[in-house]
Amino acid sequence: MRDAEPEKTDELFASLIDAETDAALARFRSGNFEANVWKHVKDAARSSPKSPFAPILARPVWGGIAAGILVIAVGFALFHRPVPRVDLARSIEDGLRLAPGIEALEAELSAPDRKPVAEPDAPDAIRLAAVIAGNRDAGGARSTGRGEEISLKKRGLRPLSLEEIYKIVSIDKSIERVLTFVTS
């Protein structure tokens, strides 16, 4: 197998190295190298991971991340409660109810003997209040008499000013538009 070597050094190397390797080979041949190889191969085959993810998960970083995700998933499954569905129209309506003047309007409209409210010196306001009341009154009788005003005062309610009435009407319209938009 060796080629011819012209160099002198080759003889030196060859004699020294050959002597070493020949002695080692004699020992090698008397040993059970092949049996040991098969033993190692079988051990390696036995300890080889079954799962293709096993080598990845064996790394501390990825194993830690996988364990963290698992813990989060289990925690979520155990402690998660479904959030109640938000009724958007309802919540907007509730928000708008906080606007000033709405309560007074509602109190008036929901009163059992509700009548149009008017100020004695404000005929436009009387008409406007009558309109507000009339929407829920299904075209009921329009009464603007002095008697209703007196009964209102008797119940401890202050008659609304024109400005307040406008405010209420505008808020009412806003609510109506929003609800119409949301529910349509």
Next chain:
Amino acid sequence: MNEPSTASGPIAFDRLLDQKERVFRVCMGFSSSYEEAEDLAQDVYLKAYQSYGTLDRPELATYWLLRIAKNTGLDRQKMRRRRGELLRSWAETALPAVTRGNDPAPEANAKLDAVKAAIRRLPGRFREVFVLREYGRLSYEEIARTLGIETGTVMSRLARSRKKVAEAIEGRSR
């Protein structure tokens, strides 16, 4: 045992074991003792077993195996050098394969120590050629195939490595 499927047909792992003496020789070139060489050869076969599924040309199985031996040997030396163990253990235990106590020629041992020390100091690309040639007893063509280089490159690297080793030995003998 398992047989890898290849384009040219299956290769039995047993066939690779036919090359065990040659592999052991190469391992001797990268080792400082018989025990280390045998351990290295075991490593080589274990690596070969783990990756022989990737061997697609059975006719080159021997060169593939010798390349594993060369790489494993160089890696082992690098690892030992990094740990700072190589110099110390080589100086203390750089024995020829036979036990030193039974050897009647201490002068030959000193020369062999010098050769081994010189080999160890060679750069990797020269060391691998030298070991494959002097220990593995491969021809120039076989070395070229094993390393994937030209035959002329093998010859030039071998010449330079021999010169370096000779200089080291001569320097020590002076």
